[in-house]
Amino acid sequence: MLDLQAINEFPARITLEGESSGLEIEEGGVSQAGTASVELNIVLSDNIYYCIGEAACEVKIECSRCLESYSLNLRGALDFTVREAAENASSDEELLDGELIKPSGAGQVDISDHVHEALVLELPLKPLCVKDCRGICPHCGVNRNEEDCDCRTESEDPRWDGLRDLQQ
Numbered sequence: 001m002l003d004l005q006a007i008n009e010f011p012a013r014i015t016l017e018g019e020s021s022g023l024e025i026e027e028g029g030v031s032q033a034g035t036a037s038v039e040l041n042i043v044l045s046d047n048i049y050y051c052i053g054e055a056a057c058e059v060k061i062e063c064s065r066c067l068e069s070y071s072l073n074l075r076g077a078l079d080f081t082v083r084e085a086a087e088n089a090s091s092d093e094e095l096l097d098g099e100l101i102k103p104s105g106a107g108q109v110d111i112s113d114h115v116h117e118a119l120v121l122e123l124p125l126k127p128l129c130v131k132d133c134r135g136i137c138p139h140c141g142v143n144r145n146e147e148d149c150d151c152r153t154e155s156e157d158p159r160w161d162g163l164r165d166l167q168q
């Protein structure tokens with residue numbers, strides 16, 4: 001929750017801890033998601049709050065090669081505006097892209113959708129625990145980061161990595 005009424009002076013720089021990251025388990029291989037921290041620079045102009053900053057969250061995610069979970073710090077850009085609802089606005093007022101409506105008179109704005117979106121965009125399509133993760137041996141199934149196996153029939157040519165990932 002972003003509490004605009006608690007800010008006395010603009011432009012303002014604020015930090016919010018413990019925001020809900022909104023990340024669901026299983027989303028993009030995420031097995032565990034912590035709370036997010038948010039940093040925002042807020043400029044007030046013509047009754048519109050321009051908010052630019054960053055959301056960060058630590059997640060546990062599954063490596064696409066070896067299937068082990070590892071920790072990953074996600075950092076995503078935030079860029080949205082908040083404007084006050086008009087006095088007699090209907091509840092289904094049109095929203096522009098990246099725009100939030102603050103209920104008239106209220107100070108708090110729920111920014112969780114924006115935080116969620118910023119973080120989801122940063123989820124890797126193909127998570128890797130380490131850049132050159134050696135993955136699981138397709139023959140015997142050992143995690144080749146942890147032990148070497150004797151299956152030497154397959155070429156270690158990295159150009160085959162893509163094909164191996166397809167097989168998994």
Ligand SMILES: [Zn+2]
Nearest residue numbers: 063066129133
């Ligand atoms: Zn791995």
Ligand SMILES: [Zn+2]
Nearest residue numbers: 137140149151
């Ligand atoms: Zn093997």
